[in-house]
Amino acid sequence: MTTTPRPAGAPTRLGLALPQYGPLADPAAVPRFAAAAEGLGYASLWVGDRILTPLEPSDLYPGGGTPEQPYPKEFESFADPFTTLAAAAAVTSTTRLGMSALTGPVYSPVLLARALTSLDLASAGRLDVGFGLGWLREEYFATGVPWAGRGKRLEDLLDALDALWTGDPVEHAGPQWRIAPSTVGLRPAQEPRPPVLLGGFSPAALARVGRRADGWLAGWMPKQYLDGLWSVALEAAEKAGRDPGALRRVLRINPRPGTGVDTVADVPPCLDVAREAGITEVLLDLHYVAKDVDHALELAAELIAS
Incomplete structure (x- = not known):
């Protein structure tokens, strides 16, 4: 299969999750946060989507849910994604505004x-x-x-x-x-x-990315799994008569205690792995390590300067 891969070592465009859930769920602070993030040099700002947190859910959160804690407690407070992006749009002029994911x-x-x-x-x-x-x-x-x-x-x-x-x-x-x-x-x-980006981690999801999306909303995982899943999308794009090299990858990194990327200090090595894999867009989500909006901005400033 012939592709046009992103060059390894290409500059990484850093994105930042807007304050939307958990202790950062403060819709009134979104304009201040968005303007500050753009001023720091972040290339994109992102929202997620959480509709309900049932007391006894049928499914455990795939990112580490347990019967005792079926999903992160931060999910219990979650602001509307459309309102959050609209607030950010009003005070920014250069950052992309994305959803990871509805x-x-x-x-x-x-x-x-x-x-x-x-x-x-x-x-x-x-x-x-x-x-x-x-x-x-x-x-x-x-x-x-x-x-x-x-x-x-x-x-x-x-x-x-x-x-x-x-x-x-x-x-x-x-x-x-x-x-x-x-x-x-x-x-x-x-x-x-x-542009339409699709998430997912199954072969069917990656095939859908290749067939009809503009890119993949990926999550942090060992490089061999990132590469293996990505090859499914590239092959599907080629079979559909599309240019595999035109597909984007946005890699989401959520520092969170107990995940191997426990703090923001663990993020720079992940960025190195992303560059080696040719991934040029990274979304940093600080909701699990920031105490409040001001702390999130402090961490964001440290990360973009590192």
């Missing part, structure tokens, strides 16, 4: 397209749209969406969003949603649409 299948494509298009216009074309399937079935039940078939539902969502962003008139008839021929005058600033 639980795509629980959203209506018509309402979602309206919100995402508005964000892209409000930010003058700086939005990166990120979707995943999520891991908590209670979130699906609470939003009236079946857990079974969520992968196909995400595929239909992507088809419907493409129609809403590029069709004229807009029309979509899929297994989940039907959109009657309609006029949609509000279109994204980016043409033909904002």
